[in-house]
Amino acid sequence: MTHPQGPVLAADRRGFLLASAGLAAGVALGGLPRRAQAAPLALPPLPFADNALAPVISANTLGFHYGKHHMGYLTNLNKLIAGTELAELPLEKIVAAVAGKADKVGIFNNAAQTWNHSFYWKSLKPQGGGEPPAALKQMMEASFGSVEACKKELAATAVGQFASGWGWLVADGGKLKVVKTGNADTPLTSSMKPLLTIDVWEHAYYLDYQNRRADYVNAVIDKLINWEFALHNLG
């Protein structure tokens, strides 16, 4: 980093004024220049009204889940990265930059949870479920034998995730797979391409289903899952 006094001392009066003006907005403590503070990451709007997924997911659940939990992860992330080089990066690159680093677990957890939740909202839609688009259906049949078998494995995997986590439909080496991740972990940091996800943290369903995770997962797959989003992610 160039010390500000170097070019300023060599400059004429006009240059000094220009340099001073340029630094004024970004002078850090200690007089060293820094880049302008990056804008905090913003919470993407929900892609539907908060009552649009009822009765499968109530407006009450959505209000807490999006407005408190998702927002909470984002708020924590913005605090943790403020003033660091990470604040200059898009969310996906933050997740990749800190994945697997023991001293960055807090940042990873909040960044990955922020990303996972934005992806989860897009994985749902009012009047979802039903017949997948033809191109996705063909891949499901090639990978699982049938659409029903794919849905069954997705449900079993999401329900079977021990404690908090996520069930995912992913693309891996030209095939579809179903995987689960614990806590904040995400296939985003793997070679697999995430296509859609189901949040199985208790906060995703407990107000509506209490301990009946399977009822929540099956209702989501039958009535809300956004197969078009999965096809879009296949690229």
Ligand SMILES: [Fe+2]
């Ligand atoms: Fe969640």
